[in-house]
Amino acid sequence: GQNIDQPTEMTATEGAIVQINCTYQTSGFNGLFWYQQHAGEAPTFLSYNVLDGLEEKGRFSSFLSRSKGYSYLLLKELQMKDSASYLCAGMDSNYQLIWGAGTKLIIKP
């Protein structure tokens, strides 16, 4: 079957670094997406990885290891506005997204 696993909730301190992990199992693989979703709002695109390695975009970076079925999202210099849910999604062989339940990130001052 297809499955995406990520932690339910994480807590971090303003100014710190946090890593949100995601493991995936999809029928075929056409990339791994990360989205951010603030409470009561729509998911917004953060990053996409299809090749192994690290993609950096400002304070956010995303890593992929296809052999391990593993990705992480790294958030640096945390700000209070980063409090949100982070959704991991794998794209299968039919180019459909399989979504994890999301990781709720709580930032404390």
Add this chain to the structure above:
Amino acid sequence: IAGITQAPTSQILAAGRRMTLRCTQDMRHNAMYWYRQDLGLGLRLIHYSNTAGTTGKGEVPDGYSVSRANTDDFPLTLASAVPSQTSVYFCASSEKTGGTDTQYFGPGTRLTVL
């Protein structure tokens, strides 16, 4: 402003009633999607359309129908609503021309079926 709009923003509906959720995009994207999002679960695909005139079933299609008469609009209909259809519904679109195929989401419709 380019993007996706959904209507209504929220709705309370009596069980057994028929309801259509509207979705319109102005990005000329080929593909459109309907998801539902429930607490503790990931987004689940209800129906999708890869191009105007075609539709497909997702993971949880029962009780829902869609149509795609043109590129811009992708309405979702609940023929006879049941309480288990209480959820937040998101419409999304993507270019579907190969490559990254990032999906962009509308603001959502919060539906309560009593």
